[in-house]
Every structure is written in C-alpha cells, then in structure tokens.
Amino acid sequence: MTLSTSMQATTLSPRPKAGTMDRNIRILGAILAVASLFAIWTTLSITVRPWVPTPYDTVLAMGRHLTSQGFYANLFLTLGRIAAAFLAASVIGAALGIAIGMNRKVEAFFQPLLAMALAVPDPVFIIFAILALGTGEAAGFVALTLAVAPFVSNIVRSSVQARDKGLDEMTRIYRIPSDKAFWVSLVPQLVPALLTAARFSFALSWKLVVVVEAIGQPDGIGASIFHSFRLLRMRDVVAIAILFILLMQLLEKGVLGRLEKRLLRWRQ
Amino acid sequence: MTGTSDTVLKVEGLQVSYGSIPAISSLDFEIKRGEFVAILGPSGCGKSSMLNVISGLLPPTRGVVEVDSRPLYDAGRHAPKLGYVFQAHRLLPWRTVKQNLELVLAASDVPRDQWEDNIDRLLDILHIGQFKNSWPMQLSGGQRQRVSIARALLVEPSYILMDEPLSTLDEVTARSLRQELSGIWARTGATIVFVTHSIREAVYLADRIIILTRGPSTVFENYHVPIARPRAYDDPRIAEVEADIIRRVEHAWGLDPIKQSEVA
Amino acid sequence: MQKENNLIISICAVLMLLPIWWIAYRNTNFIADPFVVATALPHFLSQADTWSNIGITLYRVVLGLAGGVVLGTLAALAMNQNKLAEQVLSIYVTTALRTPSAIAAIMALAIFRGAEIGYIVVVMFITFPFMAVGLRDGLKSADKDLAEASQIYRLGSLRYIRHVLLPFIAPFIFSALRNAHALAWKVIVVAEIFGAARIGFGAQFDHAWEYMQMVEVHLWLLVFIAIVLFVEYGVLRVAERRVFRWRG
Structure with a gap:
C-alpha cells in the first residue's frame, strides 16, 4: 500500500x-x-x-470549551503526543526512505516489510503497543510512530530514486567527500519531498492520535471526545472535534507553510 | 611503455563492455599537456562509456587509463584533479555561483587564501563577474555554462573534459562562447578534451581531432588540424577541412541506408 | 542476476519475521505461539463464519470505495468545469480530508445508528477526497498538455475521450485509486471498532481482544494483511500493468 x-x-x-x-x-x-x-x-x-446536535448548541459548547481549563489541559497533552510521534516518525521514516532509495539491496529488504506494515490496521498497532508497554505514554508514541513512519519512508524513497543522478556524477568527479555531497547535493534535492512528507506525517499523526487516545489513554482530546460520546453528549463530541481540527489546520498552515517558504527560497 | 612527462592522459588497449555487450572494443590515445583535443564520433559510438572511463567514474573492463602516469580509477586520496563541463550545467541550484565554486575548491588543493582571487579572476575572464552572488536559476543557459567552465578551470585540473557543452545553447550564444573558449584555452594553458558531434566545432577549436569508428569504437584516425590560430568560425579553410573529414569518415561511420542500397 | 539476488533478499526479510515472532512469543504473554497459530489456520479458514465476516467487511469496502470513486470523479469533473464549483467543492474536499476517521465513524454511528449503510458512508466520505484531488490534477494537466493536440487533429469528443483523454489521465486514476483503496481498508477497521459493528473484521478483532483470545487476534490479523496485500498487488497493480503494457 x-x-x-x-x-x-x-x-x-x-x-x-x-x-x-x-x-x-x-x-x-x-x-x-x-x-x-x-x-x-x-x-x-x-x-x-x-x-x-444543532449548530447553535454546538457553537455554545465550543464557547464553553474554549473558556474551560480542562480543554486546554487535554489539548496540550495531545499536542505533546502529536509532536513526539510526528518528530519520531518523520526522522525514522526519512532516514529509512533515504537508505532504501540509495541502495537496491536495502530496498529489497525493507520494501516487503513496509508493505506489510502499511496493511496493518491502526487499532492493531495501538492494541499491541498497549499490551507490550502498558497504558502509559510510551504505547501511544510507539503505535503512532509505527503507523506513520512507513508513509514518510515511501514519500522520501520515491524522491531519492528520482534524484538528479547528474549531480551525483558531478560531486564524484570534483572529489567532494561523500558525507559532504550528501548534505550539499542530495538533501537539498529532497527538501520538497521532505516537506511533503512532514505535512503528511503531521496530518496523519493528529488524525490518528484521536484513535490512539480513544482506545488507550484516559486523557487528551481523543479521549475526551470518546468520553463525551459514551455519555451521549453529542454537542461536545462535535464541538471538541471542530475546535481540534481547526487548530491543527492553523498549526499546519502557520508552521509548516512558513518553513516551506524559507527552505525553498532559492526557487524564488 | 610509459608516457613521457608531458603526457597527461594515456589510454591504452581500453575495452569497456556491459555484460557481454561491448561498448568500446579497443581504444588507444594520448593527450599531451596543454593540448586542445576534440573527440569526434558518430552517435552510438560508446561516447558516454568513454567519458565515464576517462573521468574516473567507471573502471575499464580491460586496458589502461592513466593520468600523469597513475591509474585513474579508484585512485583514492592521490586521485588526479579533473575538470568536467557537462552538457547540462549541473550546478547546485540552491547555492549561489560563488558557493558552487567554493564547493569544488574545498575539495581541491588550492589554498584557501587564494580562493577569492582565483574566483574573481576566472569570473572576469568569463565575463560573469557581476553574477558572483546570483543563484543559477537567475542566469541564462549560456551564463550557467560559463560558470560551469569556471568551475572546471578553478580546481587546477590535470585536464578538462567537455561533453558537448554548447549543444544545448542557441547558435548565437554557442558561437560567442566557442570563440571565447579558444581564448581562455590560450590564456590559461589548460589541457582540454572536447567531445562533440559537430565536425565544424571540432575543426574550429582543436589542434587535433581523434575520430572514432561507430561502436564498439576504436580510434579511426588522429587528424591534425592544419590551420593556424587565431581562427575565424566562418573561415573557408575550416569548411574545407570539415569537408575533408566528412569524406574520410563517410565509410567508417556508415552511409545512410538509401546510399548503401545504391552502392549494392 | 541482480534481480534474483534482490528477490532472495526480499524473501529472507519476510522469513526473518518468523523467528522474530517466535522469540516474541517466548518473551511476552500476549504474542501467540506461531506453531499454534499455523495449526489453527486451516480450521479457521474452513469455517463459514470466518468468511462471512471477511465477506461483510469486503462488501463495505467495495461499496464504500465504489461510492468514493463515483463521488470523487463527479467532484473532479465539476471542479474542472467551473471555477465556482471548484471553490465550493474544494472546501468540501478539505473538510473530508481533515476529518479523523474515528470521528467520522462516531458521527456515522450517531446518524445511521448501526445500519449497514453507515459503514459504507464512512468509507465513501474518507476516500472520496483522494479520488477527487487525484483526478482533478490529472484533468488539469490534461487540459494544459492536450488542448492543442485535440484541436489540431479535430477529434470528435467521444473519440477524444476514449483515445486521448483517458490514456492521458489513466496514471492519475490509478494512483488515486491505489491511495483510496489503501485508505479504505484502514478506515473500515476503525469504523467497525468505533461504530460498534457486530460483524466484520474490526468487530471480530475487537471481540477477540476483549476476551484476550490471542490466537484469534493473530489469525484475523494474518488473514486481513493477506487480503489487503492480495487486492493491492494481485488485482490493482496487475490491472495497472495491463493497462500500461504499451510502456514496455
């Protein structure tokens, strides 16, 4: 997949x-x-x-949440989980993607494993992680990282394989040491793909964190949505969901969008 | 048999094949210091294999490729310095002109305190001094190729390989760059190996033209261009030499199919 | 030679999972014995109950995906025709893209109260934006690249669609379809678990987990992975290769 x-x-x-x-x-x-x-x-x-719930009730509920401390406590907890998993999945996925893209043998080894990992339903990762690590923070972190990293790896891999091989030849002919060539020639070529992967990784992380928290955490946005659902307080379900989605949208546009503009300056 | 001290590049009994498919069957030639040599071959003559071998990217299947009397491939730390002007500029687009040049200087033997002067001098020679801090995307195709030539000269190479560097430029730009190239060669005393399809370009630029056969290639002829410098591109003598070379290679490179049937 | 070596490496990578599984079994109390799972597999696969559960999930995926493809295609066509439609629909697409599948599942349960259509709608809702965006990009680049060709050769519109447009956007269709398909399987399990389904893969998995029947959990997982990989590599990619055989 x-x-x-x-x-x-x-x-x-x-x-x-x-x-x-x-x-x-x-x-x-x-x-x-x-x-x-x-x-x-x-x-x-x-x-x-x-x-x-009616839109009116939902807006009222949104206002209530925006002024309550509990909402922010849950939000910051969830944000922390997203940030940790996002970083880990991006770094691991990118490293794996580069290794796979550079070497056919590494590709032959990891590609079937990645295909299988992508076919595992997300709740399965979460449940096994909880069984292995208990219901602490580690389980959610590991499950999210495992679910997101293969996607990052696939995006980065195809970009590595589509790199300009002419620049590889250039750096070899001018005897530029390979570690330096990696940073000055390969990595900048990957920047657009890395940014795409980061966006994707971020979007997937915050969407999956809801599942993770609903299944395996007592707190956080996902848990509070699911808790409200159990009590059949649908206006809170919708209100928290909308607030969360909008905030994540803002974060993505603000942080990743700005980063993108900075890193791709040379393209003007 | 070792080359004399003024032999820069020695190719002897070179054979390159991929699996069982031969690309170069047996190639012998030498390039002397300060020479401007053109290599001329029909399309499909194993040109890119030859370039890969004499630039050290690919090991020869059989035979000797030596630069300054040392094997070129896998030479490690003592590897000779080469300059290469590719068909495409192959500059790093996220580095300014100056940064691109500093990148290759950092891997060369040129002491750091000379970088700035050398860069300025070469950019001036190539008339692109004002673009020192520009990004490659801001330059025209001809200007990028000038930067690429400056890069090749900067590393004080044993010789410079040029792989049809003017073929992607429009004819007006190519003409002026071609003319400057002979000037630069005369001023810097660089050794240049210039690969091209264009016979006229080869005649205009080179002292000597190595003509290859159709692949798997061997040297068909070492042709010395009997025209004194400076030369003019429209000089009728260049057209005469061009016609002479065409006459010689017509058989070696194969006639086009219709003529062949006429001969039969 | 190189290809054969790489195939051997791939096979080794997969086989390596077996000893890892066994070691995991020896060192934890929630990983089932691979030998027990292997011996239980034939019986598991011969039960009608297994297949009716797989069948219901497959049914939801296929119908949901079909709905997503139809909806996505219509959206892409409308977006390509009209600027206003593009603006309106892109907001719909973004909304769908930004909805976590767990929330979509909860809302579907609330709206359809466990009716079969609910699961299908969730899959449809989550997959349609991927189809819409992928196809719209294809149509956009087709407009740019093909406009002249069709004018010069004065093709009729049907022949234009059949011989020029479809081959051009086929890669976009396949890539969008692959993405939508991969997503559909991910979503259906979440939808079944969160949507309190009584039958289907997610329901069985949830049930087995709740009662800590770990052999069952492993069996369901293996069968699920096998089916997903089969559809992706045995059906979709084979079809793609057939369509693109002219590429050599």
Missing part, C-alpha cells in the same frame, strides 16, 4: 492568482460552501435529533 506523493496535492488548497474576478469567485464559493454545509448540518440535526 503506497499512499504516494500525489497526496501532497491534497494538502494544498488551490491558490488561484489574485484577480478581482478570482477573488469574488473565491469569496462567493466560500460563502456557498459554508452555507450549504450549514444547511446539511441543520437538516441532519432536525431529522436525526437528538443524535446530531
């Missing part, structure tokens, strides 16, 4: 050129989309009452 680099496009919203025509269409489109989503939601909240 290879969720390939074509997914990078899925993380980027279309950015049309700024003409007034285009801007009007964008604003109109956004209004239409939000209005229609709102209409669907309202309809559902009426037809499937009380299982789908």
Whole structure:
C-alpha cells in the first residue's frame, strides 16, 4: 500500500492568482460552501435529533470549551503526543526512505516489510503497543510512530530514486567527500519531498492520535471526545472535534507553510 | 611503455563492455599537456562509456587509463584533479555561483587564501563577474555554462573534459562562447578534451581531432588540424577541412541506408 | 542476476519475521505461539463464519470505495468545469480530508445508528477526497498538455475521450485509486471498532481482544494483511500493468 506523493496535492488548497474576478469567485464559493454545509448540518440535526446536535448548541459548547481549563489541559497533552510521534516518525521514516532509495539491496529488504506494515490496521498497532508497554505514554508514541513512519519512508524513497543522478556524477568527479555531497547535493534535492512528507506525517499523526487516545489513554482530546460520546453528549463530541481540527489546520498552515517558504527560497 | 612527462592522459588497449555487450572494443590515445583535443564520433559510438572511463567514474573492463602516469580509477586520496563541463550545467541550484565554486575548491588543493582571487579572476575572464552572488536559476543557459567552465578551470585540473557543452545553447550564444573558449584555452594553458558531434566545432577549436569508428569504437584516425590560430568560425579553410573529414569518415561511420542500397 | 539476488533478499526479510515472532512469543504473554497459530489456520479458514465476516467487511469496502470513486470523479469533473464549483467543492474536499476517521465513524454511528449503510458512508466520505484531488490534477494537466493536440487533429469528443483523454489521465486514476483503496481498508477497521459493528473484521478483532483470545487476534490479523496485500498487488497493480503494457 503506497499512499504516494500525489497526496501532497491534497494538502494544498488551490491558490488561484489574485484577480478581482478570482477573488469574488473565491469569496462567493466560500460563502456557498459554508452555507450549504450549514444547511446539511441543520437538516441532519432536525431529522436525526437528538443524535446530531444543532449548530447553535454546538457553537455554545465550543464557547464553553474554549473558556474551560480542562480543554486546554487535554489539548496540550495531545499536542505533546502529536509532536513526539510526528518528530519520531518523520526522522525514522526519512532516514529509512533515504537508505532504501540509495541502495537496491536495502530496498529489497525493507520494501516487503513496509508493505506489510502499511496493511496493518491502526487499532492493531495501538492494541499491541498497549499490551507490550502498558497504558502509559510510551504505547501511544510507539503505535503512532509505527503507523506513520512507513508513509514518510515511501514519500522520501520515491524522491531519492528520482534524484538528479547528474549531480551525483558531478560531486564524484570534483572529489567532494561523500558525507559532504550528501548534505550539499542530495538533501537539498529532497527538501520538497521532505516537506511533503512532514505535512503528511503531521496530518496523519493528529488524525490518528484521536484513535490512539480513544482506545488507550484516559486523557487528551481523543479521549475526551470518546468520553463525551459514551455519555451521549453529542454537542461536545462535535464541538471538541471542530475546535481540534481547526487548530491543527492553523498549526499546519502557520508552521509548516512558513518553513516551506524559507527552505525553498532559492526557487524564488 | 610509459608516457613521457608531458603526457597527461594515456589510454591504452581500453575495452569497456556491459555484460557481454561491448561498448568500446579497443581504444588507444594520448593527450599531451596543454593540448586542445576534440573527440569526434558518430552517435552510438560508446561516447558516454568513454567519458565515464576517462573521468574516473567507471573502471575499464580491460586496458589502461592513466593520468600523469597513475591509474585513474579508484585512485583514492592521490586521485588526479579533473575538470568536467557537462552538457547540462549541473550546478547546485540552491547555492549561489560563488558557493558552487567554493564547493569544488574545498575539495581541491588550492589554498584557501587564494580562493577569492582565483574566483574573481576566472569570473572576469568569463565575463560573469557581476553574477558572483546570483543563484543559477537567475542566469541564462549560456551564463550557467560559463560558470560551469569556471568551475572546471578553478580546481587546477590535470585536464578538462567537455561533453558537448554548447549543444544545448542557441547558435548565437554557442558561437560567442566557442570563440571565447579558444581564448581562455590560450590564456590559461589548460589541457582540454572536447567531445562533440559537430565536425565544424571540432575543426574550429582543436589542434587535433581523434575520430572514432561507430561502436564498439576504436580510434579511426588522429587528424591534425592544419590551420593556424587565431581562427575565424566562418573561415573557408575550416569548411574545407570539415569537408575533408566528412569524406574520410563517410565509410567508417556508415552511409545512410538509401546510399548503401545504391552502392549494392 | 541482480534481480534474483534482490528477490532472495526480499524473501529472507519476510522469513526473518518468523523467528522474530517466535522469540516474541517466548518473551511476552500476549504474542501467540506461531506453531499454534499455523495449526489453527486451516480450521479457521474452513469455517463459514470466518468468511462471512471477511465477506461483510469486503462488501463495505467495495461499496464504500465504489461510492468514493463515483463521488470523487463527479467532484473532479465539476471542479474542472467551473471555477465556482471548484471553490465550493474544494472546501468540501478539505473538510473530508481533515476529518479523523474515528470521528467520522462516531458521527456515522450517531446518524445511521448501526445500519449497514453507515459503514459504507464512512468509507465513501474518507476516500472520496483522494479520488477527487487525484483526478482533478490529472484533468488539469490534461487540459494544459492536450488542448492543442485535440484541436489540431479535430477529434470528435467521444473519440477524444476514449483515445486521448483517458490514456492521458489513466496514471492519475490509478494512483488515486491505489491511495483510496489503501485508505479504505484502514478506515473500515476503525469504523467497525468505533461504530460498534457486530460483524466484520474490526468487530471480530475487537471481540477477540476483549476476551484476550490471542490466537484469534493473530489469525484475523494474518488473514486481513493477506487480503489487503492480495487486492493491492494481485488485482490493482496487475490491472495497472495491463493497462500500461504499451510502456514496455
């Protein structure tokens, strides 16, 4: 199973050129989309009452959570888990992807194992990690890392294999030591793929952390969503979910977007 | 039989094959210090195999490739310094012109306190002094190739290999660069091995042209260009020599199919 | 020669898992004995119950994926036709992309209250944005690259679609389909566990785990991995290779 680099496009919203025509269409489109989503939601909240909360109730619940300490405590806990797994999966996946991309034998060894790892359902990783490590922080961290790293590895590998071999020849001919050539020639070529992988790794980490916390943690955003669900407080389920998703979206755009601009300056 | 001290590159009995497929069957030639030699071959003459071997990227299947009387391939720390101007510029696009040049200098024997002066001098010779701090993407194709030539000269190489460096440029740019190339060669005394498909280019630039046969290749002829320098690209004598070479190689390189049937 | 060596390495890598499994079994109390699992496998595979559970999960995946493909294709076509539609739909796509599958599963359970359609809708909802984005990118680059060719040769629109457009966007379709397929299997298990399904792979797995029937857990896991890998490498990639055989 290879969720390939074509997914990078899925993380980027279309950015049309700024003409007034285009801007009007964008604003109109956004209004239409939000209005229609709102209409669907309202309809559902009426037809499937009380299982789908009304938008009004949900907004009230969002306000309540935004002013409660418990929400922030859970949020920071979850953010910490995301950050740890995101970093570990990105570093391990990138290192593995580079090794696989550079060497056919390493590829032959790891590729079937990665294919199998990608076919394992995420809850299985979580449950086995809990069995092996108990219900502490380590289990969630290991499960998330195992679930995310193979995706990162696949994205980085295909970029390594598509590298400019001409630059490899150039560095060999000019006798540039291979460790230096790695940092000045190969790594910069991988930057776009590494950024894509980072975006992907981040998105996957925060989406999976909900599953991890729901199954194996007493606290965190995922646990509080699932806890509310058990008590059938659907407005809290939806409110926390929306707040969490929006925050993660902001984080991705803010941090990763800025990083991307900095690292790809030379492309102007 | 060792080459005399002014022999830079010695190729003897060179054979290159991939599995059982021969690319070069038997190649012998020598390049002397300060020579400008063109290597001319038909397409499919094993040109890239030869380039890979005489640049030290690929070991010879059989035979000797020596630079300054030492084997070239896998020479380790004592490996001779080479310059290479590729068909594409092969500059690192995320490094400025200066940073690209410093990269190869760091791997050369040139002492650090001379880097700045050497870079400035060569960029001036190549008329790209004002682009020292530009990124490669900001330059034109011809300017990038100038940087690439500067890079090759900077490392004070035993010789410089040029693999059709002008073939991707438009003819006007190629012409001016071609003209400058002979000037640069005269000023720096560099040893240049220039691989090309263009007979006229070879005649205009080189003292001597090594003509190869169609692959698996051998040397067909060592042709000395009998025209004094400086030369003009439109000089009728160049056209005459070009015609002479075409006459000689027509049989060796194979006629096109229609003519062959006429001969039969 | 090189290829054969690499194949041997690949086989060794997979076989290496067996001793690791055995060592893990000896040193933990939750990894089942590989020999016991191996001996239980024939019986497990001969039971109708096993296959009805696999069948129901497969049914959900296939229908959900089919729905996702249809929905995604329609969205991509609309996005390619009209700027306003593109703007509206891209917000829908982003919304779907940004919804964790566990939350989608909970909401489906709330809305459909355990009805079969709920699981199908979850798979559809999670996979459709991948189809939509992949296909839209294909259509976009087709517009750029093929516009002139179709004008010069004055092809009729049907023939244009059949002989020019489809071959051009086929790689995009396959890559999007592979992504959607991989995701569908990941999502269905989460949907079955969180959506309190009574049958299906996720339900069985959850059940076996709750009662600590570790041999069962291993059996289900093995069968699941085998099916996913079979569909990916035995069906999708084979079809892809057939379609692209002209590439040599």
